[in-house]
Amino acid sequence: MGTKYKRVIIKLSGEALAGDNKVGINETVVNGVVEQIKKVKELGVQIGIIIGGGNFWRGRQGEEMDRTTADHMGMLATVMNSLAMQDALERQGVETRVQTALTITRVAEPYILRKALKHLDNGRVVIFGCGTGNPYFSTDTAAALRAAEIGAEILLLAKNVDGIYDSDPKTNPNAVKYDKLHYLDFISSGLKAMDTTAVTICMENKIPVLAFGLNEKDALLKAVSGENIGTLISNE
Numbered sequence: 001m002g003t004k005y006k007r008v009i010i011k012l013s014g015e016a017l018a019g020d021n022k023v024g025i026n027e028t029v030v031n032g033v034v035e036q037i038k039k040v041k042e043l044g045v046q047i048g049i050i051i052g053g054g055n056f057w058r059g060r061q062g063e064e065m066d067r068t069t070a071d072h073m074g075m076l077a078t079v080m081n082s083l084a085m086q087d088a089l090e091r092q093g094v095e096t097r098v099q100t101a102l103t104i105t106r107v108a109e110p111y112i113l114r115k116a117l118k119h120l121d122n123g124r125v126v127i128f129g130c131g132t133g134n135p136y137f138s139t140d141t142a143a144a145l146r147a148a149e150i151g152a153e154i155l156l157l158a159k160n161v162d163g164i165y166d167s168d169p170k171t172n173p174n175a176v177k178y179d180k181l182h183y184l185d186f187i188s189s190g191l192k193a194m195d196t197t198a199v200t201i202c203m204e205n206k207i208p209v210l211a212f213g214l215n216e217k218d219a220l221l222k223a224v225s226g227e228n229i230g231t232l233i234s235n236e
Contacts, residue, residue: 008046183235
């Protein structure tokens with residue numbers, strides 16, 4: 001199987017790592033994701049990963065809390081997921097580095113673009129923790145930002161559903177799935193599959209976004225090979 005892309009960013013939700021538990025980390029689920037990432041890497045694809053923190057903490061949980069404090073707690077939650085993913089990848093023989101936007105040098109490297117690029121060129125997977133390092137920005141936006149910075153050819157948005165629909169397929173059995181969307185159509189339709197700030201960054205930097213279901217067999221392999229899965233957001 002050949003690959004269409006040589007450098008990608010994979011965005012994983014924290015909830016996806018929790019599996020049916022909804023909270024915490026389900027090691028069976030994580031190991032399944034790692035198996036897919038390993039297969040993609042063996043094809044020579046350079047991989048950056050960003051993981052949300054929703055399986056531990058979401059900023060909007062702290063309704064009476066200062067927003068900046070709540071968002072910083074969310075950033076720390078992403079570090080727990082990043083370290084868990086690093087551990088799982090390295091147990092499978094995949095050399096990995098975690099870089100964080102907040103400085104936590106006892107457990108991870110600080111995010112330095114040139115160092116991240118060097119890791120990618122040397123065949124390491126790089127996991128970017130702490131989002132952008134700023135409150136009021138989602139990990140979707142961090143994924144778009146890092147994709148632009150490292151020159152990723154596509155942002156792979158791994159979801160619990162198999163693409164983007166015009167309404168929630170879990171509550172509406174008549175929901176219609178999109179095969180392709182223009183960035184502007186995604187934004188104007190008010191779709192919630194991805195943060196609009198993230199979509200805008202991708203549009204301005206001409207980075208396509210592929211939203212797909214991670215549960216499908218070899219979904220990541222199919223995504224990097226250019227197979228017709230999920231929903232593609234681009235300027236076409």
